[in-house]
Amino acid sequence: MQLSVARGEVLVLGGGDGLAAREILKYPEVQQITLVDLDPAMTALGQQHPIFLKLNQGSLNDPKVNLINRDAYTFLQETGEIYDVIIIDLPDPKTIELARLYTREFYQLASRHLSLGGTLVTQATSPFFSRQAFLSILKSVQAAGLPAIAYHNHIPTLGEWGWVLGMKGERFDAEAIKTRLEALPFDTIPTRFLNNDAMISMLHFGKGELAKLEEVKVNQELELALYHYYKAGAWEIW
Numbered sequence: 001m002q003l004s005v006a007r008g009e010v011l012v013l014g015g016g017d018g019l020a021a022r023e024i025l026k027y028p029e030v031q032q033i034t035l036v037d038l039d040p041a042m043t044a045l046g047q048q049h050p051i052f053l054k055l056n057q058g059s060l061n062d063p064k065v066n067l068i069n070r071d072a073y074t075f076l077q078e079t080g081e082i083y084d085v086i087i088i089d090l091p092d093p094k095t096i097e098l099a100r101l102y103t104r105e106f107y108q109l110a111s112r113h114l115s116l117g118g119t120l121v122t123q124a125t126s127p128f129f130s131r132q133a134f135l136s137i138l139k140s141v142q143a144a145g146l147p148a149i150a151y152h153n154h155i156p157t158l159g160e161w162g163w164v165l166g167m168k169g170e171r172f173d174a175e176a177i178k179t180r181l182e183a184l185p186f187d188t189i190p191t192r193f194l195n196n197d198a199m200i201s202m203l204h205f206g207k208g209e210l211a212k213l214e215e216v217k218v219n220q221e222l223e224l225a226l227y228h229y230y231k232a233g234a235w236e237i238w
Contacts (some may be wrong), residue, residue, distance in 0.1 A: 001027055002184050003167065003177070005117030006084040010034070013072040013101075013110075014089035016042035018056030023063055024087070026189055033065045034081070040069040072101055074111045084115050088122035092230065093133065093219075099227035102137055103219050106143035111168060117147045120146060120166045127152050127209060128160035130233025135216045141166045143218040147173045149181070150210065151202040178203055 001007055001024065008031040012020050016037035037043050046052050047060045047067075060067060067076065070114055072090065090112070093099040100106065102122070110120055126136040127150070134150070141148040146166030155161050167177050181203055186195045219226035 001085060001119075002186070002189070003165070003180060004085050004119040006115060009081070009083045010085045010114075011081075011083040011113070012036070012087045012089060013075075014086070014091070016046055018046040018051060018058075018060040020087055020089050021059035021062070022056045023191075024085075025059055025062060025064065026191070029155050030064060033062075033086055034068065034083070035060070035065055036068045036070055036072055036075045038069065038071055043067055043069060067141070073106060073109075076106075076113060077114065081113060082115050083113055084118045086110050086114055086118070086120045086127050088120070090123065092125050093226050094230060096224060096227055099219065099224045099230070100221065102140060102226050103221050103224070104140045105145045105221045107141050107146065111144055111146055111166075114168045115123070116169055119216065120168070122164050124150065124162045124164045125230060126158070126160055126233070127162040127205070129235055130230055131209070131212075132216050133226055133233055134162045135210070135213050136229050137212075138164045139216055140219045140226070142174075147177060149203070150202050150205070151180050151181075152205065153198075153202050162224040 007027055007029045010024050010033045012033060012035040014037055015035055016039055021033055021035055024030055025126055046056060090101050091098055093102050114120055125133045127134040138150045141164050148164055148166035150162060150164050152162040183198050184199060217225035
């Protein structure tokens with residue numbers, strides 16, 4: 001969020017539990033969050049169930065949140081809106097249908113709805129349990145024309161997990177994005193763990209972990225390589 005040049009209009013694809021919205025609402029400059037989630041049962045839980053309300057602090061009932069129950073791909077194809085930040089919080093690409101939401105074409109479509117200097121972030125599975133899938137997502141965002149970097153963190157319920165961040169603008173490249181992220185302050189944002197030290201740690205990987213990027217394929221509509229990479233991951237040791 002802080003990396004983006006503007007933060008007024010935010011699009012969340014997925015995120016029906018309201019947890020992403022909870023964090024986004026911590027930024028006072030956010031004017032509207034459009035949250036698109038396919039499953040109305042999930043968003044109903046996020047809006048009504050006591051456990052979810054405790055966790056998400058009632059974020060899905062906030063007047064700044066515009067909740068839409070729709071397929072993410074269809075929404076992007078039909079909307080004419082432009083967003084400063086796009087956060088893709090979708091399930092892992094464990095099916096053909098879900099793998100389509102991680103393609104070069106999908107990221108190109110999302111990029112057309114991103115303002116200049118805006119950021120796009122997608123969850124990218126686990127760089128530990130499914131490294132090829134993780135690298136394929138990174139390569140697919142880059143192939144969509146967005147300078148992009150990968151980062152990772154340990155989540156207690158999931159283990160080692162990864163994300164990919166892209167930024168729209170000709171004057172940005174991957175190294176510049178990483179440098180800007182490493183310098184970000186988080187003093188004014190009420191986050192539980194995120195600070196400058198945590199950000200620096202998330203941006204660095206172990207020796208050789210990103211070295212085989214050239215060996216993986218871009219995930220494309222006509223060749224969903226990501227689906228096969230994901231299925232071949234070491235999920236049995238998770």
